[in-house]
Amino acid sequence: MPLGQVDIGVAFLGGSATKIVYRTTDGVTGGGTETSATVFVPKGSAPAGGWPIVSVGHGTTGVTDECAPSLYPNLLGTIGLVTPFLERGTVVVVTDYQGLGTPGDPAYLNIDAAAYDVIDAVRAARTVVPDVGTRWGAIGTSQGGQAVWAAAERNAEYGDGLELVGVAALSPAADLTRYFAADTEQTLSRQLLVPFLYEGLHVTDPSVERSDYIRGTFADNVTALTACSDLLGFSKADAGAVIDPADAVPADDRAANRMTDWLRSVALPTSRTDVPLFVLVGERDDLIDPQWTRDAVAKACGLGDDVELRSEPEQGHADLAANGIGVDWLVERFLNVPNSTTCAR
Incomplete structure (x- = not known):
């Protein structure tokens, strides 16, 4: 994808963008499949040890092929999670997810498919940009928050050869089991x-x-x-x-x-992870009840995860203000700042 076709913010920062198609694991069948992504590279030369890289999970954009974020300069709104990392000298890769812009049906909210997409996007980006190192982080919003949380859980078994420093899940669709419960308001x-x-x-x-x-x-x-x-x-x-x-x-x-x-069956958590996890909820979220997410975090804490839960009283679902909070948290993980946890120990 030529620079002239990417978001103006990326162009202003002097970054480059490339659309890729890469191999991953089908989350439904367990076989091989292909998905697409966009890789963004900051200007300048890679630091010693290689560029750090962030894999971004995008929120729901649709379930038809024309809704693949890689088809749009602003990634259908996800560019706001890209430019802050480019400013900080970090390569970013944004997966489209399986079946969105590539053959097959989108496995919407399938945690295995999402985890594989997020992790394999990093591997694919490293083949396109040889100066990318092994240290990576992940951040996502809503559906993407679920995707990166799932990647944290699958990291031990699927992320070999890479070092995942932390995952930030913003307004994650972690557990929607009570979506149609009698006491759930159908907003x-x-x-x-x-x-x-x-x-x-x-x-x-x-x-x-x-x-x-x-x-x-x-x-x-x-x-x-x-x-x-x-x-x-x-x-x-x-x-x-x-x-x-x-x-x-x-x-x-x-x-x-x-x-x-x-x-x-697609709810999180499902297993313990050693990866530091940051979860943000907006108390005015009328899509994903904040209590659903708090309960998911409590379960993760019970499994032994290190989770930092942050509540924003004035934010709704996937507010743009959450992006900066998540970015700052993830940057600290790359800088080896010790992570905090709100889990009772």
Whole structure:
């Protein structure tokens, strides 16, 4: 990807960008597959020991091929997690995730697929940029927060040859098991995510029926709701204004249980990790209930993880202000500043 086609902020910093396609492990079948990513390199020469590298997990952009972030100069909003690291002399790689812009169906929220994508993106970047060292970190927002957290958990078994210094998960979709619980308010934000949840479930179990989760006006607008809405000239907010909330919930207990079982299967944590973990929640998040994330962190602490949980009272879901907090935390890990933990020991 020529420099003239990348975000103006990257160009201003004198960085370069290259789109790559790389081999990784299919999170559903366990076989080999391909995914794409964008590699950003700061200006100048690599320091002794090689460039440090950060792997970024992007938030939900869609489930159709045209929503792969690598197709857009601003990575569909993810560029805000790239430029701060370029300013600090760090190579950045942003995976598109399996099935998004490459053959196959997107394995939405599949923790194995996400972890493999994030880790193998670093390996691929090192082949494209030979001066990249082995020390790396990861940061992600929402879906990407879940992806990088999963990478931390899979690091011991899958990250051989690399040194993961820390992971920052911002508003992570760590555990959505209570998404359709009776006491969960079905906000517009939550309703708009239902088509994506269905797509994730459907990849795992092709026998599920869309009508069990999406009906009526919601089904009429599902193309707009699951694609890059600006390409269609139809925003998700517009679609949300015409949907009936009753059309965006499981049709019956069987459908609800099926979805809940799948959400439980993609929930974190699943195992202990030695990787320092930073988790940020916005207390005004109306998509991922902050308590869901606090409970996930408590489970991680119980497994023996070192987690620093930070609560931002005035932030909502994936607020831009969270980016700087996560970036600063991860930079300290590269500088070997001892990490803190909010886990009771």
